[in-house]
Amino acid sequence: MSSNKTKWYEDSRFGMFIHWGLYSLIGVDEWIKSINHMSDEDYDRLVGKFTADQFDADEWAAAAKQAGMKYAVFTAKHHDGFCMYDSQLTDYKSTNSPAGRDFVREFLDAFRKAGIKVGLYYSLLDWHHPDYPHYGDINHPQRNNPAAKGVERNFQRYLDYMHGQIKELLTNYGQLDIMWFDFSYPKMAGETWQPQKIMDMIHQYQPQMLIDNRMEGSGANYGTILSAHPSNYAGDFASPEQMIPPKPIVNELGEPVPWEACITMNKHWGYNATDDQFKSTSLIIHTLVECVSKGGNLILNVGPTPLGTFSAPTKKLLAEIGEWMAVNGEIVYGCTTAELAKPEWGRYTQKGNTLYAHIQEESISAFPIAVPKEQIKQMTLLIDGIEVKATDYWALSAFKEYSYIFLHQDVTIGYPLPDPKDTVVRIE
Ligand code: H79
Incomplete structure (x- = not known):
């Protein structure tokens, strides 16, 4: 124990x-x-x-x-x-x-x-x-x-x-x-x-x-x-x-x-x-x-x-x-099993109320997170401290239970982002 x-x-x-x-x-x-x-x-x-x-x-x-x-x-x-x-x-x-x-x-x-x-x-x-x-x-x-x-x-x-x-x-x-x-x-x-x-x-x-x-x-x-x-x-x-x-x-x-x-x-x-x-x-x-x-x-x-x-x-x-x-x-030290189930595109870990998402796969789409948008105060890429917007996505509006992390959608967030593979997002 x-x-x-x-x-x-x-x-x-x-x-x-x-x-x-x-x-x-x-x-x-x-x-x-x-x-x-x-x-x-x-x-x-x-x-x-x-x-x-x-x-x-x-x-x-x-x-x-x-x-x-x-x-x-x-x-x-x-x-x-x-x-x-x-x-x-x-x-x-x-x-x-x-x-x-x-x-x-x-x-x-x-x-x-x-x-x-x-x-x-x-x-x-x-x-x-x-x-x-x-x-x-x-x-x-x-x-x-x-x-x-x-x-x-x-x-x-x-x-x-x-x-x-x-x-x-x-x-x-x-x-x-x-x-x-x-x-x-x-x-x-x-x-x-x-x-x-x-x-x-x-x-x-x-x-x-x-x-x-x-x-x-x-x-x-x-x-x-x-x-x-x-x-x-x-x-x-x-x-x-x-x-x-x-x-x-x-x-x-x-x-x-x-x-x-x-x-x-x-x-x-x-x-x-x-x-x-x-x-x-x-x-x-x-x-x-x-x-x-x-x-x-x-x-x-x-x-x-x-x-x-x-x-x-x-x-x-x-x-x-x-x-x-x-x-x-940060996704490793002091972290443990997250309350959320494993996502398709990678893994979550958690430290207190902070959730970490490790994106391990490439995707043509956004990465869905099963946390309602209202509950997310801030999402940050550890790579350079860039804030990412948790958002609904019109093309996925049928899936209202998810928020989405966008890493490929330059237009949406306004600047280029690193290759999503092995990117970590802090979700608070
Ligand atoms: O110290 C490392 C290993 O040498 C030791 N534990 C790790 C930390 C270890 N001891 N036993 N085993 C691992 C598993 C045993 C495997 C064996 Fe064999 C199968 C022993 C004999 C048959 C592997 C295959 C080693 C020799 C042949």
Whole structure:
């Protein structure tokens, strides 16, 4: 449910996810170790190659800020178990690579300095830890890995390690705004993680911090956050992955539940050297407004290169989104589902009594709004503050229940207007 605790997060609406780790060096997918059944020996050779020569967290933060992103979540540890920070509980960490740097600390410092809220991603799965039960006993894609047969595992030892690492992150790095746990297989959800211990630490060290809902589920499986009686580790927001829910997410009582769609720019979370299937700027903008119009957030992923830079198409996409956000961000920040149903030509969002119309389609006609003309005090194009007249239109006079936004009708309003596509109109 919405609360004071989640207000900054719900007002922010737009964040940056960052997946960077050993897998980035292979340049295929962050699941590459699992997909290719790579041995530890093969995979761990990457540690010696991690130089991060061009990593500059200030550059990342500047790109996120310019794009209009208000928070960012960085992979402190992904499923491969490699720690991007100076954990005292393992040698498998970035400070032991040639880079010799604590990437988490650099990320946090730079993004905080840029005024961006910060979160850390922590994988519940761990393909490196000897006591993590990948193989056989639990439903896991690596269960048939022959390298692991006959090894004694003590799951409690893994849990102690995991809890210890969470404590390190909660206590050594200043205020964290989000911890993003990922994820739980159905057979390995909830009590498996001894979540009360985790919640106690959060309440003690970072009581303001938000967590996702994945100690109980995964992208497709929301856990008890939708229940009338959520568990106390159900999370503060739902986290649909690579999909936008068809309608606002509500709990069993019909109350809106904060949510965040996590979406990749291309087809992978981690850097992929050959994947140039980037979504268009317009599609991302439409998706962001779609999320807001359904009461949710968008966290857009970046997969930095092995050397630590954002790739050219990544930078271009962020820059173009930022250009649009600089003009039109008002339709995103602090906004939510509008009382009006979705119009044919785009989307509405709403903030208090102010309605925002995002015109996403071209039209030969005017754009109808289901608000009577008398109720509209003012309509303004965000692009340049031009006032637009809400009006009836003689050719559409059969449809008296609508007012109309004119964007093509130069004659009617007296001056040329921008291309209607991706135009935002503020309606007061
Ligand atoms: O961190 C990102 C993903 O690596 C992680 N969550 C986001 C935020 C994620 N974990 N699991 N999944 C996403 C979905 C699982 C997909 C899988 Fe597969 C199907 C794992 C194995 C089969 C996709 C396809 C990955 C490898 C092959």
